[in-house]
Amino acid sequence: MRDLQGRLTAVGHDCGDDPLGTYGAGTEAAVRRFQEARGLHVDGVCGQQTWSALVEAGYRLGDRLLYHRTPLLRGDDVHELQQRLGALGFDAGRVDGFFGPNSASALKDFQQNVGLTSDGICGPDTLAALHRLGGAATGVAAGAGAEARTEAEVREGERLRHPGRSLAGQRVVVGEFGGLDALAGAVARSLGDEGAVVVALHHPDGSVLAADANAFDAEVYVGLSLRPAPQSTATFYASPGFESVGGRHLAELAAERVCGAFGPDRCAVRGMRLPILRETRMPAIQLEIGEPSLAVEGAAELVAALVAAVVAWAGAPLDG
Secondary structure (H helix, E strand, O other), rough: OOOHHHHHHOOOOOOOOOOOOOHHHHHHHHHHHHHHOOOOOOOOOOHHHHHHHHHOOOOOOOOOOEOOOOOOOEEEEHHHHHHHHHHHHOOOOOOOOOHHHHHHHHHHHHHHHOOOOOOOEOOOHHHHHHHHHHOOOOOOOOOOOOOOOOHHHHHHHHHHHHOOOOOOOOOOEEEEEOHHHHHHHHHHHHHHHHHEEEEEEEOOOOOOOOHHHOOOOOEEEEEEEEOOOOOOEEEEEEEEEOHHHHHHHHHHHHHHHHHHHHHOOOOEEEEEEEEHHOOOOOEHHHHHHHOOOOOOHOOOHHHHHHHHHHHHHHHHHOOO
């Protein structure tokens, strides 16, 4: 408990008047603020997702050596390194806080360009070069306005640009955490009828679903879950300085189609850092169904809305 309170305080979320070692109202409020800021579900409970995020938030660039290994190093220091490399024109891939092969390759390219040993290890010399050349780099494309996309977002967009695309032949994963097998199966069958190569995945752990979707080499992921609320939410991956442009557009299309089927304001759009969104390597959304009746009495309309959104996205995966 003391460790939890210390970590919360260290990342700017004071636990109020709670005595050390006591999970009182102040500590719960701090957990809720952290969850909200981190793009997690807000429930005031420090479960595995929240604890992992809190540990990652404690790392600052320079606290440790960064390099590619298994399991991958993960944390806010990796996130900042990816941003800085991207701002300097080195493609570290998605800004997700995982030091994977793309981050290692970008780091080696940077080291070679500045005359350092190209070993893929971010240590003091590499950090000094990054600070000297990148300043407080944010990853925003040079000359861009406040609303412009970052370098990493531009690169994702370039990978998605395929004029004349359709859903036919595209690899799609439909995933659910449990309890929505029938709905996920119906969505998968309907997408298959549109020509997609579809697999339906069922597992309570978002990290497992993400790993399976990556292994399938999916081009898009559509997740379904029940989360009681006044309205449903189409979520996509977003973190400070980066958002999945393909995921955002699909989430917007899904919300638009759901609202069209069930009425205005029935579905919102939100960027989050849930494991299923963060760990998938393709554009992904998680439709959190707020009203259970939509998955039962409204199942046919919900399936049609989601399929229409994916078909529209496949033809134009970027907004504008």
